[in-house]
Amino acid sequence: MTADDLPARSRIRKTVGRPRDGGIDTAVIGAVRALLVEAGYAGVTVAWVAQRAGTTKTAIYRRWESKPHLIHDATFGRFTTLVPQTGPLAADLAQMVDEVCEVFGSPVTRAALPGLIADMAADPVVHQRVLDGFANVFGGVAQRLEAARTRGEIRDGVDPAILIEMLGGAAILHTLTYGRLDDGWGARILALLEAAVVGDVRRA
Template sequence: MAKNADEAAAAPGRPRDGRIDAAVLDAAAELLVDVGYSRLTMAAIAERAQTTKTALYRRWSGKPELVHEAAFPPATTLPPTTGDIAADIRAMVVVARDLFASPVTRAALPGLIADMGADAELATRVHGRFAEAFGAVHTRLVEAVDSGEVRTDVDADRLIEVMGGAAMLRLLLDPDAVLDDDWVEQMTAIALHGVQR
């Protein structure tokens, strides 16, 4: 029996077919918005992506990990620093706002939080996907401490929690909330007040 394209691509020593990855992530994102997290199934994602459940499980451990990648793309990065801590923190708030305010993330968030709370290994893998962005915030704060822009006792992890957590909580409390420029300015002011000398 002839192998399908995915089975051939997954053979030992052959690279994974990136087109299938993209099709699966697109399908998951579309279905999240259409049916919501609780009604989303791996079978439905495979059917929408025109592949097999086996292909999905070859790439992701299960629905939570697949959905996390669909809702929080690996390309999520911070813009280059400007040398002005106020502008840089505002840019960080905008990234958090844009990340959590997308329709896909709004649909995924409640279910993902529940699944990550029940699976410590999943939570660790998911957090690891943000390591680069978190590292960039830490590096910027070290520079800001060295230059005297912020207090020496400022903790990068706490700043990340303030910015990302604020956007996440706002949307959990009010899924239809609009995180507009006024919200960005208020969160920036709160974060700056907490870090500056």
């Protein structure tokens, strides 16, 4: 058994010591993204990432608990917070759709997604880590919907969790089914979301 095969519960724990070297983090994330495109999810190993990044497996395991955690951060790390609010809810929805299209349109995401989903299904620790990574997004969407409700921009009964599932779930399913998001996908999804969330308010 190699270090890559170890379950998350066998991971090396983070320790208190010298300040973390951000240069290593950047190099590792860059190496993972490049290797995903070159070799696919199954072809990425921590040893190979360490060699490409000019560091050691020990240094990587001090920062990331397992290979799936590392690949999750390399794939979705920039999508764990919302971009600054634009104002009206309709503009925010458009911005969210643009962000999702950018993330799921990336060859890195397309390479990582099938393996990451399989690891989430097999390991509850990985599953929870992914959910925790998006906690700020879920909370941010809920806050924006509540503000839009106060401004009278949103239909009654709109659930932020369902809104996220509609957007993220559609992107995941389309990517897994067709391998990529086609050029018109974002516009179609945005039209559906606007009709579901703000449609009757606009007509009022």
